[in-house]
Amino acid sequence: EAGVAQSPRYKIIEKRQSVAFWCNPISGHATLYWYQQILGQGPKLLIQFQNNGVVDDSQLPKDRFSAERLKGVDSTLKIQPAKLEDSAVYLCASSLLQGAAPYGYTFGSGTRLTVV
Amino acid sequence: GENVEQHPSTLSVQEGDSAVIKCTYSDSASNYFPWYKQELGKRPQLIIDIRSNVGEKKDQRIAVTLNKTAKHFSLHITETQPEDSAVYFCAASLTNAGKSTFGDGTTLTVKP
Numbered sequence: 001e002a003g004v005a006q007s008p009r010y011k012i013i014e015k016r017q018s019v020a021f022w023c024n025p026i027s028g029h030a031t032l033y034w035y036q037q038i039l040g041q042g043p044k045l046l047i048q049f050q051n052n053g054v055v056d057d058s059q060l061p062k063d064r065f066s067a068e069r070l071k072g073v074d075s076t077l078k079i080q081p082a083k084l085e086d087s088a089v090y091l092c093a094s095s096l097l098q099g100a101a102p103y104g105y106t107f108g109s110g111t112r113l114t115v116v
Numbered sequence: 117g118e119n120v121e122q123h124p125s126t127l128s129v130q131e132g133d134s135a136v137i138k139c140t141y142s143d144s145a146s147n148y149f150p151w152y153k154q155e156l157g158k159r160p161q162l163i164i165d166i167r168s169n170v171g172e173k174k175d176q177r178i179a180v181t182l183n184k185t186a187k188h189f190s191l192h193i194t195e196t197q198p199e200d201s202a203v204y205f206c207a208a209s210l211t212n213a214g215k216s217t218f219g220d221g222t223t224l225t226v227k228p
Binding site: 004031033040041042043044045048050055056091095098099101103104105106107108109110 | 158220
């Protein structure tokens, strides 16, 4: 099966600029997650979608981050304006259905963001 | 919310030796514990998982043990090989919530 697709793979922007990341989950996966992975740390959840509805965005810095999942398939994550501390790898993951086995994620390759 | 601590942060072993990575979690309601392997520059990949109704699970050279009373779980890799070198992440989650809380990772180096 095709994996989770993410683009771009790399992005370098200046602080205060805006940036957007795109994710296409595995076909049929209802649940989609965006995680932020800062160098040397584990992934931290930003937002969780079930179909096109937000399940959990409690850790999303809403003053600068936004995400949407129109039509319950692709998702975009936006940062505006970016700060230096946003430099990280942004991982998209999907799973079949929240609350149903199998529970593990399939991750995309991530977008490495560098804010200078 | 859930908090997961992982130890050690780095681990170096000789090829053929065993490696053990330990994690503790804080939320007693967590009932699903996956382990992910992340090679340099690549995506995390699920290598083994365990649910709270099971104490141990094996898959060839890797095994995971869970102690719900103590709220800790461990990854055991036997007969390590150089290709086992990677960063390993543990995670804890509540299956009906879907999201996982990750540890900060263990960098395993297997020396030939």
